[in-house]
Amino acid sequence: MTLVAEAFVDWGWIGDNLDEIWDKVAEHLVLTGIALGVGLAISLALAALALRFRRSYTPITWMTGTLYSIPSLALFAFLVPITGFTTLTAEIGLVSYTLLILIRNIVAGIDGVPPDIKEAAVGMGYGRLRLFFEIELPLALPVIVAGMRIAAVTTIGLVTVTALIGKGGLGFFILRGLQRFFSTVGSTEILIGTLLSVVLAVIVDVGLLLLERALTPWARRKVA
């Protein structure tokens, strides 16, 4: 057993490259964070548009659905001639893939706010904007965060692909590992890249779940 493990994992390499591993974890998180942040902002705007003008919802989902269906490799390959080997290129791709999930969840979450709550709010003199930000958005939060969690996990996986355009976070190790596949160092890099990427996804997922709980204290207090 130990021998087999020795054949694939070079513990010494891990010890020697801790700094680089740490740098790539940080890059991975930054790429993911920007993608989610920008994706959320764009999604909120598009969801607001869809909610205000119902007819725009179908074209919006059609558009973002199309983006979602483009293979990531192809999308990056298509963007490189335009925006080069830059973070911008990476982010355009990553953000594109968050939109469909986020918009759908925002719209579903806000549609799910009980009509009597909205009627009471409007009947007491809430304007449209106030209603959206103070009543609808907070109440839709659990559904929106559920979308964020899916988007986050998807993005963390997808970030590795951006290694192809010189970014990639932990994907950097996976790609370099592939290039020297028939060596212990190569398989170690692939393992480290994959494993840490999965760990990141789990941590971010749990983190968002805890964030949701902290933001929705009312949801857990019910009469027995």
Added chain:
Amino acid sequence: MVSPVSDAMIRLEAVTKQYPGTMTPAVDELSLEIPEGEIAVLVGPSGCGKTTTLKMINRLIEPTSGEIVVAGERVTEMDQSELRRGIGYVIQQIGLFPHRTIAENIATVPKLLGWDKARTNERIDELIDVVQLEPEMRDRYPAELSGGQRQRVGVARALAADPPVMLMDEPFGAVDPIVRSALQDQFLDLQHRLNKTIVLVTHDIDEAIKLGDRVAILNVGGILEQYAPPSDMLREPANAFVADFLGSDRGLKRLGLLPIRNANLEMGPVVAPTAHPQDAHRVMEQYGVDWFAVAEGKRLLGWAPGTALETAPDVRSIPLQPYRTRIDVGSTLKEALDAVVSSRAPMTAVFDGDDYLGMLSADRISREIVQ
């Protein structure tokens, strides 16, 4: 039965609502005046436009034509949000904000109006007390409350900015019958103190009769069949629809609204302890009963069967039994009738505290129905 214009806090003038694509209007040329400090109840079968009418007052629904005036101002000329912040609004599902505490829910309109913290907090405490909630409820969330408690928070929230006008759409519809009755009583108590002008919608005619100073019965298509104080309506329904809607126990319902009047009280088969046995025989005959009661001044000492007179030398020496069929003068005629029919006697003794006032007979009660 329409009050002078100057008294009306809310006035509807030939208000019509016709939804696009419909042949008949939901509300048809409805005119109503609601005097300040009164509760007007809109009642009728589904499709009668009662909720539509209510929602036109705070412009949740815009009328197709006609005029609605609240506190002297035409609602269509006011800013929508400003109008609504000045009118208390309670709906059947209450619609409390689940993500806000009870205190924050109550503070909704004060916050919209920009009250400062101290004033808002003071008002929250006051209202929690007014609607009889526990002060600990302040920091709970709506999901932690019972249906009845939520309903009271809904009323407190509507009262927060002390609006002169309240609109209530089936406000007691979502709670069970026992809680509903208690909430109605509490609501009437509250109204006696606050004197708001209230428009309340219900489909329950008993609720309408119990709560309304005036009741408007609407028919399908928003046609006003009758608008009158409930006791007038019960005595004299305007037409067959109203009579039918009021139900076949109209007379009994009316008794439930009428107070005991001193004019209806009779002395009854009552004698003083010093009376002669012959006096007792005489009052028994007069009232057609086989028993008599003994009273000394305002104290009703008890009663005895007529047969007791055969063996006793005088009234004073007859052993008396306590008088059980009794009712307080503040009761309604319906309660008095209930006391009468649940006893063997054709009448009930009426008291003001411990003071005996007189007897009320089933005969006198039934005469009130037709009056």
